[in-house]
Amino acid sequence: MTGELFPRERAEPGPGAVHVPDWLAPARQRALVEACRAWARPPAGLRTVHLPGGGTMTARQVCLGWHWYPYGYARTAVDGDGAPVKPMPAWLADLGRTAVRAAFPDGGTAAYGADGTTAYGVGGTAHDDGAPVPAYDIALINFYGADARMGMHRDSDEQSTAPVVSLSLGDTCVFRFGTTESRGRPYTDIELRSGDLMVFGGPSRLAYHGVPKVYADTAPPGLGLAGRLNITLRVSGLGG
Numbered sequence: 001m002t003g004e005l006f007p008r009e010r011a012e013p014g015p016g017a018v019h020v021p022d023w024l025a026p027a028r029q030r031a032l033v034e035a036c037r038a039w040a041r042p043p044a045g046l047r048t049v050h051l052p053g054g055g056t057m058t059a060r061q062v063c064l065g066w067h068w069y070p071y072g073y074a075r076t077a078v079d080g081d082g083a084p085v086k087p088m089p090a091w092l093a094d095l096g097r098t099a100v101r102a103a104f105p106d107g108g109t110a111a112y113g114a115d116g117t118t119a120y121g122v123g124g125t126a127h128d129d130g131a132p133v134p135a136y137d138i139a140l141i142n143f144y145g146a147d148a149r150m151g152m153h154r155d156s157d158e159q160s161t162a163p164v165v166s167l168s169l170g171d172t173c174v175f176r177f178g179t180t181e182s183r184g185r186p187y188t189d190i191e192l193r194s195g196d197l198m199v200f201g202g203p204s205r206l207a208y209h210g211v212p213k214v215y216a217d218t219a220p221p222g223l224g225l226a227g228r229l230n231i232t233l234r235v236s237g238l239g240g
Helices: 026-040 090-103
Strands: 011-014 017-020 060-064 067-069 072-074 124-126 132-134 138-144 150-153 164-170 173-177 188-192 197-200 209-214 228-234
Touching (some): 011 188, 017 090, 090 164
Antiparallel strands (some): 011 017, 067 072, 124 132, 138 228, 164 197
16 A cells, blocks of 8 residues: 555564564565466465365465475375475575564564574574574465455464564455464454565464455555465474
């Protein structure tokens, strides 16, 4: 949205959680949309995720680096076509590290956990304060149509406490960010628009979060995308 009376400002909805509006430039957004289109093609392409209880996720998903399925990781699309998962591009892992630096320019335990330099259990490039910047090796790309939602959940299947990096493309959504204790209140509703960055780590690494609403037809006109793409970058801590 342009021409607003007051520009959107950086916000911290929880300890170790940071929302940076308009972080991705329009050209970078367009490049990411084209990359997502390529990743979504088979093999190991965009799929519908079936939950153990019999339900299905309304947002469709494709994975890079490690394939997520409820509730674990594999090197093949075990709940899809069984093909090897597409590799995690080095440039996308670098974008994750850049995002962490943008969210936490001073480093510290909010980004890196209480044990500082040993928070990740994986190698990484040193941050300015000496703490390692994580080596991101997972990308979960979720595509939301106008009627898609994501229930309150925690990103808890990794063996690393590295911050979660979330990049938004396309339609605006309501991102509901809660606490680590429960799926219910208190929570904060944040409007995520195309190009926004959301990072949560430290005390908020296992906070419940979800997407209760997507606003159709709100994507930037020049993006060429109907719907919302969310690129979530994580550190697996799984090795190998």
